[in-house]
Amino acid sequence: MSTAALSARPVRTVRTVPFVPPFISSAVPAVVLPARFARVPALAAVALLPWLAVLAVSHETVWVVLDLVEFSALLSLDALLRRRSPAALWxxxxxxxxxxxxxxxDxxxxxxxxxxxxxLVMAGCVELPLAAVCLLLGRGAAVRA
Structure with a gap:
C-alpha cells in the first residue's frame, strides 16, 4: 500500500474515558466536601515540614523517610486535585x-x-481525620470526572 493511500484515509479520533472503579458509581451518593477542603493536602504537607526537621535532628531516619513519603504523596494528591484528574482517587x-x-x-x-x-491523640485528632479527608477528596475528583 502506498503512502498516498494511507494519507487519504480519514482520521478517526477516539475519546478515551478514564477508568473509574466499579465501586464509584452514580448510584452511590458522593459526599461532597466544601471547596475550602481542596487545599488541605497542600497545607498538611507544609505543616509536616517542621516535624520533619525535628525528626532529622533527632536522627530518626525511619520516621523521616516515612514522613517524606507522606509529604510527597500529599503534594501529589494536591496536584492531581488541582488538575481535576480521576487519578486523584488512587x-x-x-x-x-x-x-x-x-x-x-506510632x-x-x-x-x-x-x-x-x-x-493516640495524634492519630485521633490529626492523622485519621486527614486520611478520611484525603479519601473523600479523591473520591470526589473521581465522581466529577
Whole structure:
C-alpha cells in the first residue's frame, strides 16, 4: 500500500474515558466536601515540614523517610486535585493508607504512659481525620470526572 493511500484515509479520533472503579458509581451518593477542603493536602504537607526537621535532628531516619513519603504523596494528591484528574482517587487512597499506617506504627512503637496517650491523640485528632479527608477528596475528583 502506498503512502498516498494511507494519507487519504480519514482520521478517526477516539475519546478515551478514564477508568473509574466499579465501586464509584452514580448510584452511590458522593459526599461532597466544601471547596475550602481542596487545599488541605497542600497545607498538611507544609505543616509536616517542621516535624520533619525535628525528626532529622533527632536522627530518626525511619520516621523521616516515612514522613517524606507522606509529604510527597500529599503534594501529589494536591496536584492531581488541582488538575481535576480521576487519578486523584488512587492518590487519595495512597495517602490514606500511609497516614493510617503511620498512626498504627506510632501507637505500636510508643512507650508506656504519656507516649501512648500522645500517639493516640495524634492519630485521633490529626492523622485519621486527614486520611478520611484525603479519601473523600479523591473520591470526589473521581465522581466529577
Amino acid at each position: 492518590a487519595g487512597a495512597a495517602v490514606a493508607v500511609l497516614l493510617v499506617g503511620d498512626a498504627l506504627a 501507637i505500636a512503637c510508643a512507650g508506656p504512659g504519656c507516649a501512648v496517650l500522645a500517639a
